[in-house]
Amino acid sequence: MRGAVVAGYDTRGGAPRWRYARAGHRPVVVLPARAEAITLWDDGLLTATDGRTVRWHRALPDAAEWLPDHGGAGVLRPLGHGILAVVTRRRVAAYRTADGDLRWTLPARDGCAFRPGGALRRGPALLLAQPCPDTAWTGQLVALDDLGRITPGRTPLGSAPPALRPGHRDAGNSLAPPR
Known part of the structure; x- marks a missing residue:
């Protein structure tokens, strides 16, 4: 997670392999999962991506109420x-x-x-x-x-x-x- 971008890096050389961003939103937490990342975004959207495609996404209920204060x-x-x-x-x-x-x-x-x-x-x-x-x-x-x-x-x-x-x-x- 760097700024408003989630990125995946090569485990051997550390070279960037992929990047994923959502216009107007920032990642709050990223959980690495093999060659992909599960990300919680500032608007309460949860995504699983490998950088090329978003495999799935879910919206957290009432995220606007608690996410800004809690992180x-x-x-x-x-x-x-x-x-x-x-x-x-x-x-x-x-x-x-x-x-x-x-x-x-x-x-x-x-x-x-x-x-x-x-x-x-x-x-x-x-x-x-x-x-x-x-x-x-x-x-x-x-x-x-x-x-x-x-x-x-x-x-x-x-x-x-x-x-x-x-x-x-x-x-x-x-x-x-x-x-």
């Missing part, structure tokens, strides 16, 4: 397995990085707000602060991973290929049942 600290949080969490004060939205598909959302509890900059990574979990008045500190933390909020006995989304689903009969062949 991008802690907003983009990789969760693993190709899932990116976008943390705002009012909600967490998780997108698949390959195509920008919305996987899940988690709204903040009534009267509470997430603190994007107050997150901590612990193994595969992202611990996120959600300060609430008159609530014990244990109720002010939310644990997340690529499947959403971590709770006892939760059921996965079921969007993984069959071979990766727990309890699947034929973990070695996800295309056809055994004969």
